[in-house]
Amino acid sequence: MGLVVQKYGGSSVADAEGIKRVAKRIVEAKKNGNQVVVVVSAMGDTTDELIDLAKEVSPVQTGREFDMLLTAGERISMALLAMAIKSLGHEAQSFTGSQAGLITDSAHNKARIIDVTPGRIQTSVDEGNIAIVAGFQGVSQDSKDITTLGRGGSDTTAVALAAALNADVCEIYTDVDGVFTADPRVVKKARKIDWISFEDMLELASSGSKVLLHRCVEYARRYNIPIHVRSSFSGLQGTWVSSEPPGGHEGHGENVPGAQAALKSGQSKKNGQGEEESMEQAIISGVAHDTSEAKITVVGVPDKPGEAAVIFRAIADAEVNIDMVVQNVSAASTGLTDISFTLPKSEGRKAIAALEKAQGAIGFDSLRYDDQIAKISLVGAGMKTNPGVTATFFEALSQAEVNIELISTSEIRISVVTREDDVNESVRAVHSAFGLDSESDEAVVYGGTGR
Amino acid sequence: MGLVVQKYGGSSVADAEGIKRVAKRIVEAKKNGNQVVVVVSAMGDTTDELIDLAKEVSPVQTGREFDMLLTAGERISMALLAMAIKSLGHEAQSFTGSQAGLITDSAHNKARIIDVTPGRIQTSVDEGNIAIVAGFQGVSQDSKDITTLGRGGSDTTAVALAAALNADVCEIYTDVDGVFTADPRVVKKARKIDWISFEDMLELASSGSKVLLHRCVEYARRYNIPIHVRSSFSGLQGTWVSSEPPGGHEGHGENVPGAQAALKSGQSKKNGQGEEESMEQAIISGVAHDTSEAKITVVGVPDKPGEAAVIFRAIADAEVNIDMVVQNVSAASTGLTDISFTLPKSEGRKAIAALEKAQGAIGFDSLRYDDQIAKISLVGAGMKTNPGVTATFFEALSQAEVNIELISTSEIRISVVTREDDVNESVRAVHSAFGLDSESDEAVVYGGTGR
Numbered sequence: 001m002g003l004v005v006q007k008y009g010g011s012s013v014a015d016a017e018g019i020k021r022v023a024k025r026i027v028e029a030k031k032n033g034n035q036v037v038v039v040v041s042a043m044g045d046t047t048d049e050l051i052d053l054a055k056e057v058s059p060v061q062t063g064r065e066f067d068m069l070l071t072a073g074e075r076i077s078m079a080l081l082a083m084a085i086k087s088l089g090h091e092a093q094s095f096t097g098s099q100a101g102l103i104t105d106s107a108h109n110k111a112r113i114i115d116v117t118p119g120r121i122q123t124s125v126d127e128g129n130i131a132i133v134a135g136f137q138g139v140s141q142d143s144k145d146i147t148t149l150g151r152g153g154s155d156t157t158a159v160a161l162a163a164a165l166n167a168d169v170c171e172i173y174t175d176v177d178g179v180f181t182a183d184p185r186v187v188k189k190a191r192k193i194d195w196i197s198f199e200d201m202l203e204l205a206s207s208g209s210k211v212l213l214h215r216c217v218e219y220a221r222r223y224n225i226p227i228h229v230r231s232s233f234s235g236l237q238g239t240w241v242s243s244e245p246p247g248g249h250e251g252h253g254e255n256v257p258g259a260q261a262a263l264k265s266g267q268s269k270k271n272g273q274g275e276e277e278s279m280e281q282a283i284i285s286g287v288a289h290d291t292s293e294a295k296i297t298v299v300g301v302p303d304k305p306g307e308a309a310v311i312f313r314a315i316a317d318a319e320v321n322i323d324m325v326v327q328n329v330s331a332a333s334t335g336l337t338d339i340s341f342t343l344p345k346s347e348g349r350k351a352i353a354a355l356e357k358a359q360g361a362i363g364f365d366s367l368r369y370d371d372q373i374a375k376i377s378l379v380g381a382g383m384k385t386n387p388g389v390t391a392t393f394f395e396a397l398s399q400a401e402v403n404i405e406l407i408s409t410s411e412i413r414i415s416v417v418t419r420e421d422d423v424n425e426s427v428r429a430v431h432s433a434f435g436l437d438s439e440s441d442e443a444v445v446y447g448g449t450g451r
Numbered sequence: 452m453g454l455v456v457q458k459y460g461g462s463s464v465a466d467a468e469g470i471k472r473v474a475k476r477i478v479e480a481k482k483n484g485n486q487v488v489v490v491v492s493a494m495g496d497t498t499d500e501l502i503d504l505a506k507e508v509s510p511v512q513t514g515r516e517f518d519m520l521l522t523a524g525e526r527i528s529m530a531l532l533a534m535a536i537k538s539l540g541h542e543a544q545s546f547t548g549s550q551a552g553l554i555t556d557s558a559h560n561k562a563r564i565i566d567v568t569p570g571r572i573q574t575s576v577d578e579g580n581i582a583i584v585a586g587f588q589g590v591s592q593d594s595k596d597i598t599t600l601g602r603g604g605s606d607t608t609a610v611a612l613a614a615a616l617n618a619d620v621c622e623i624y625t626d627v628d629g630v631f632t633a634d635p636r637v638v639k640k641a642r643k644i645d646w647i648s649f650e651d652m653l654e655l656a657s658s659g660s661k662v663l664l665h666r667c668v669e670y671a672r673r674y675n676i677p678i679h680v681r682s683s684f685s686g687l688q689g690t691w692v693s694s695e696p697p698g699g700h701e702g703h704g705e706n707v708p709g710a711q712a713a714l715k716s717g718q719s720k721k722n723g724q725g726e727e728e729s730m731e732q733a734i735i736s737g738v739a740h741d742t743s744e745a746k747i748t749v750v751g752v753p754d755k756p757g758e759a760a761v762i763f764r765a766i767a768d769a770e771v772n773i774d775m776v777v778q779n780v781s782a783a784s785t786g787l788t789d790i791s792f793t794l795p796k797s798e799g800r801k802a803i804a805a806l807e808k809a810q811g812a813i814g815f816d817s818l819r820y821d822d823q824i825a826k827i828s829l830v831g832a833g834m835k836t837n838p839g840v841t842a843t844f845f846e847a848l849s850q851a852e853v854n855i856e857l858i859s860t861s862e863i864r865i866s867v868v869t870r871e872d873d874v875n876e877s878v879r880a881v882h883s884a885f886g887l888d889s890e891s892d893e894a895v896v897y898g899g900t901g902r
């Protein structure tokens with residue numbers, strides 16, 4: 001008997017029909033001999049409705065009371081789900097984040113998990129119950145106040161519980177079939193990835209892939225919890241995210257029929273490699289893109305030690321997160337250089353204000369702000385040992401006549417910044433160049449859940 | 452500085468406008484120098500909407516999970532109320548029943564309060580916050596599960612907190628101006644009662660008055676917490692429910708301007724008594740009626756010791772609550788008698804089934820079930836020392852040509868059962884006979900809140 005943690009997003013439990021469908025799926029996992037712990041998000045639009053109400057009564061929607069308000073959403077969905085399971089003849093108990101032992105810091109609206117004490121959950125499943133836990137929420141260690149975990153919170157709840165309960169797998173149910181080699185809305189021939197390593201998934205997540213958030217994958221990697229991302233609407237195998245492919249690790253997937261089979265139809269074969277290599281990671285996992293960033297260029301910065309430090313201290317003090325940073329070679333004639341960086345569009349105004357305030361200290365000429373950019377990233381641990389990858393990547397963009405504005409690389413990722421208008425063409429060109437295109441081009445639904 | 456507990460029902464916080472209006476009223480109480488603890492119900496129709504959802508996913512809506520579901524309603528209203536107060540520039544914190552220390556037994560959907568440990572609430576108000584507490588809910592002592600208190604639960608939460616916090620007053624805000632001498636929908640000349648004793652209020656509540664439930668008044672009487680029932684829509688003084696009139700007790704009402712003045716325009720004067728007696732309780736507090744009961748007559752019961760015991764043991768075993776009980780004098784010729792009792796219509800089927808099952812043991816002839824009845828009650832501690840009250844009561848009904856089917860009396864109450872069709876006429880006749888009619892006949896809104 002194994003222990004499975006399942007997480008269902010808001011779109012899976014959007015209405016009574018959805019709740020009943022999910023209840024059946026949960027009962028199936030229980031019937032297969034597993035102990036089952038379920039983490040559930042708020043129903044469909046509940047959170048938005050609560051936010052609208054908050055806006056009506058108060059201009060400020062943050063802090064302790066906002067967390068108290070939002071957590072009502074999961075309370076509703078988890079109780080209904082437990083009732084639906086009971087009506088199928090199985091025992092179920094729902095638990096708030098606090099009852100489930102999700103202990104957090106006191107940072108309301110974006111709390112971090114600092115401990116998980118799942119004693120009540122363990123007791124509940126040991127007694128034969130299916131335990132339903134509210135995602136997205138916890139209780140602060142210091143003040144005992146209700147907290148919420150912010151974006152991607154429910155996925156993180158699921159992984160954290162899976163780690164604390166020593167679960168065999170954390171299944172993340174969503175409204176798409178898994179993680180794809182590219183966004184299927186952009187690349188019709190994108191393929192579902194059968195298995196991907198934590199490291200590649202982390203790079204995809206920070207490069208714009210929205211199926212799993214970086215935070216959740218990072219947590220799973222740290223505690224080595226295999227994640228299975230799959231659709232709550234279909235019965236299909238989804239994408240396994242783990243340290244090793246399911247077939248290569250006896251411990252994984254033994255409660256999950258089909259896990260071992262997953263790779264047989266997997267991507268490595270389609271990459272032109274032999275069947276005997278199917279247990280190795282593919283060279284390239286996928287292509288991600290991100291149009292949520294803007295670019296700031298600080299023009300005419302004196303090319304002397306300490307200038308970049310002054311600039312990025314000003315940005316950091318304004319609590320702006322930056323992504324890529326590039327400094328041009330300075331022109332010998334002037335001794336001046338340009339420094340460019342990308343950041344979320346939503347923080348552009350804050351960053352510009354901080355830089356303008358620091359203009360005297362930095363001594364630059366001017367600022368250029370550009371929010372018509374896109375970032376395209378190629379991710380795959382295999383590129384470490386394949387020197388041709390970078391060349392192929394740039395050739396593909398060149399043939400598509402896409403101009404590259406910034407370049408940044410890590411060991412297992414290459415990212416470029418292009419014009420926003422070029423994004424779809426760029427992603428398709430790169431996807432095709434690395435042999436990721438599927439043979440069929442069936443339509444797939446692709447999207448992410450809010451939390 | 453005093454401590455005031457205020458309770459707002461669902462109709463007072465039905466929408467964002469209502470929440471903002473209530474927030475202003477709360478802030479006013481705080482500005483008057485009071486520590487303020489607020490108990491709030493779920494917004495308007497929230498509870499009904501949650502029940503509808505529950506019906507969609509499960510045929511059974513009871514127990515642990517149903518409580519978990521329903522308590523989401525107060526979580527929403529209390530968080531919004533706290534946010535609205537904060538936007539007015541005052542500090543507020545919301546607390547669940549569990550956080551507020553409402554400890555109950557484990558009887559889901561109808562839990563009883565067994566302890567109140569309001570340490571967090573006391574700390575919160577001592578720190579200068581307005582504390583907002585979810586009504587209707589608590590946490591079970593044994594299982595630490597979320598419980599709900601059932602009908603009238605929010606009022607009971609407020610009184611229980613007021614007792615535990617040693618509050619000066621518990622203000623119950625509702626959508627009517629207070630407790631009236633009769634239901635104003637039936638008696639246009641019904642008058643608002645300025646003050647009523649706990650004992651009279653208990654009798655009115657158990658005789659059909661819906662403004663305050665028996666359970667809440669009983670709790671207040673036991674801990675001697677003055678209740679002030681008033682409208683959240685008007686600024687008017689409402690009805691004080693306490694052991695002594697506010698003016699006669701230095702401790703009461705000193706934080707509540709107008710309390711001493713309340714009785715000056717009070718009812719005793721209008722009863723034809725002198726001004727100097729205004730501090731004494733009026734002879735009659737009011738007339739209540741109740742059309743929610745049915746009458747069962749057990750016909751042809753052998754008139755021998757133990758028969759009634761067998762009948763009411765059968766009823767009790769079926770967990771049916773009964774109200775009035777009357778046994779006729781037996782006919783000498785047959786040695787048989789009839790026993791009649793009233794009970795909630797909703798329990799009629801259960802009672803009949805229990806009696807039919809016990810027919811052999813009891814040995815009666817037949818059963819008669821009648822749900823076309825009404826109960827009219829006259830309540831007032833003054834009737835103890837006024838021998839003419841009973842006579843006036845029956846004369847009034849006689850003049851209205853109302854036939855009396857059952858009679859039951861307590862020290863401070865007379866109740867009769869009549870045809871349901873006669874109820875309005877009966878109430879008006881009695882109300883008028885005891886000089887309760889007001890001089891004006893302005894229209895007033897009258898109703899009760901669900902919980």
